Amino acid sequence: MSAAADWPGGVHRALSDLGVGQVAFVPDAGLTRLIKLCEADSGMRTIVLTSEQEGIALAAGAWLGGARTAVLMQSSGVGNIVNMLSLARTCRFPLFMLVTMRGERDEVNEWQKPMGEATPRVLELAGVGVRRAEQVGEVVEMATQAARDAYESERREAVLIAQAVIGVKSFDE
Amino acid sequence: MSAPSLGRRAVVAALLKDRDGAPAVLGLGACVWDAAAVGDDPLNFGLWGAMGGAVPIGLGLALAQPERRVLVITGDGEMLMGLGSLATVAVQRPSNLVIAVIDNERYGETGMQPTHTAHGVDLAAIAAGAGFPVARRVDDAAGLSAALPPWYGAPGPLLLDIKVTAEPVPLVLPPRDGEHLKDRFREALLGSISVL
Numbered sequence: 001m002s003a004a005a006d007w008p009g010g011v012h013r014a015l016s017d018l019g020v021g022q023v024a025f026v027p028d029a030g031l032t033r034l035i036k037l038c039e040a041d042s043g044m045r046t047i048v049l050t051s052e053q054e055g056i057a058l059a060a061g062a063w064l065g066g067a068r069t070a071v072l073m074q075s076s077g078v079g080n081i082v083n084m085l086s087l088a089r090t091c092r093f094p095l096f097m098l099v100t101m102r103g104e105r106d107e108v109n110e111w112q113k114p115m116g117e118a119t120p121r122v123l124e125l126a127g128v129g130v131r132r133a134e135q136v137g138e139v140v141e142m143a144t145q146a147a148r149d150a151y152e153s154e155r156r157e158a159v160l161i162a163q164a165v166i167g168v169k170s171f172d173e
Numbered sequence: 174m175s176a177p178s179l180g181r182r183a184v185v186a187a188l189l190k191d192r193d194g195a196p197a198v199l200g201l202g203a204c205v206w207d208a209a210a211v212g213d214d215p216l217n218f219g220l221w222g223a224m225g226g227a228v229p230i231g232l233g234l235a236l237a238q239p240e241r242r243v244l245v246i247t248g249d250g251e252m253l254m255g256l257g258s259l260a261t262v263a264v265q266r267p268s269n270l271v272i273a274v275i276d277n278e279r280y281g282e283t284g285m286q287p288t289h290t291a292h293g294v295d296l297a298a299i300a301a302g303a304g305f306p307v308a309r310r311v312d313d314a315a316g317l318s319a320a321l322p323p324w325y326g327a328p329g330p331l332l333l334d335i336k337v338t339a340e341p342v343p344l345v346l347p348p349r350d351g352e353h354l355k356d357r358f359r360e361a362l363l364g365s366i367s368v369l
Contacts, residue, residue, distance in 0.1 A: 021236075021237065022233065022236060022237070045236055045265075047232075047236070047261065047264075047265060048261070048264065049229075049257075049261055050257030050258070050260050050261055051257050053225065053226070053229075054226075054229040054255070054257065054258050054261055055229075056226075057223060057225075057226035057227075057228075057229035057230045057233070057255075057258075058229040058230070058232055058233035059233060060226075060230050060233065061198065061229065061230035061231060061232060061233025061234035061235075061237070062233035062234065062236065062237045063233075063355075063359075064196070064218060064230070064233070064234050064237075064355065064358055064359060064362070065196075065233065065234040065235075065236075065237025065238040065362065065363075066237055066238070066359070066362070066363045066367065067233070067236070067237035069233065083222075083223070083224070084223055084225070084226055086222055086223065087220070087222065087223035087226055087230075087351075090221075090222065090351035090352075091351030091352055091354065091355040092351070092352045092355065093355065
């Protein structure tokens, strides 16, 4: 795997370099390798959530305690966090989210499309800065910049990783 | 089962009395006013929204500050909206996180409509089923007295479901500017460098 293609390795290193201590997620197939890298990192506490909204609240609590958090989710999860984003915005908590997209090109599950299509606008309406990585080579730099903006300027930032980068979920696997 | 006898203000005062610098997360609505009635404190993080978020905020804080006891005091309606977070806490098993639900079986801020606990939903049983090592229901003054030593001392995560009367109490409002609440909390907990 080329360095550019190994975006999970690059993102993990960036989060480690930025001192991220808590990594919260509802899993997605596209996040599997990043989650494994974080689980294997003794400096990171991984927290599996029952709903993505817990991650927004958890990140706020971690910041109150002096820790940095990354919240990982699939685009469908963005629909679950909308009201909790008001906590981050009203109190100006830093929030860094990495969102793997569903419902895009070649998606085979029609049920994923409504939330996939709405994801960037929902985030923007809620006051979250949105970056979108269309190419695998863009992910690490974009995520690093977004995370830095979040923690160092107490901003809400999301990086959407296009389904073309992740690959389409196959029900044959 | 007899009617609840405990008053919420006295319960919250008892839960905060010997906090000894422990940070507290207060779920939206009456628990915020109850804590304000005890006295404003920079280590109170009171929610004016974010319903369902009190427990996961407490979890993030407890994991970030493992040497400090972290108190979450919230209402039954707020807890019911975040039931999944009890499962998340149980998996993480933070020994320093304690949760008290001030359970008046009502949605107090919206007209005192009955919550699910009024119909028999048992929050302590749910927490125990999730895997909390300590989860108990408190019905009266004797139960509260017995619950206070574990609240301050037993390894958590711990949940107390404390049944209280639904009688109205006077409004006592603490500051509500979110940035201010966050910054003063961090300064009190982490020092002035934290707000630079």
